[in-house]
Amino acid sequence: MGKLTVVGIGPGNYDNMTVRADRVLRECQVIVGYHVYVDLVRERYPDKEFLTTPMTKEADRCRMALDAARTGKDVAMVCSGDSGIYGMAALIYQLRGEDAEPEVEVVPGLTAACSGPEELGQVAQTIAQLSVVHNAARMETVQAKKESGGQSHG
16 A cells, blocks of 8 residues: 655745655655646656646545555645645545545645745735635635634734
C-alpha cells in the first residue's frame, strides 16, 4: 500500500513552495491534481506520472489519488496555496472514510491570501478571508460571513 500526501504548493511559484512540499514531490511516484496546478510543477518533476482532472471534478481527482496509492504507489495530490484551506485534504479524508489505508499525510502550503499583499507592495496587518469556492458553502452562509467580516472583534 502506498501513501497519499496532500501537498499545498503555495501561490504558484517555486520560490514560495515549502521545503517539505518540494521533498514530497521529489520522492513521490505520482502527482495528481487540477491540470493548471499540475502544470505549475510538471517541469520541475518531469520523471513523475501525472494524473489530472478539470475544474469541478474534485471528487474524481481524489478518488484517482486514493486508487493510485492503493496500488502501492506514493502519491502527491497538489493543491494551490494551502492543502487544507480550500484545498483537497478534507475531501481526501471524507472519501477515504473509515479505512486506515492508504496512509494520508497533509503538507501545508503558503496560502495565496498571504502572498497577495506582498505582490501589491502592501503590508497586511489584518486579513479577512471569504470562501467563494463553488459548492464549498451555501450562499446564505457566505453572505452572513461577508456581512460580519467588517466588524471589529476586539
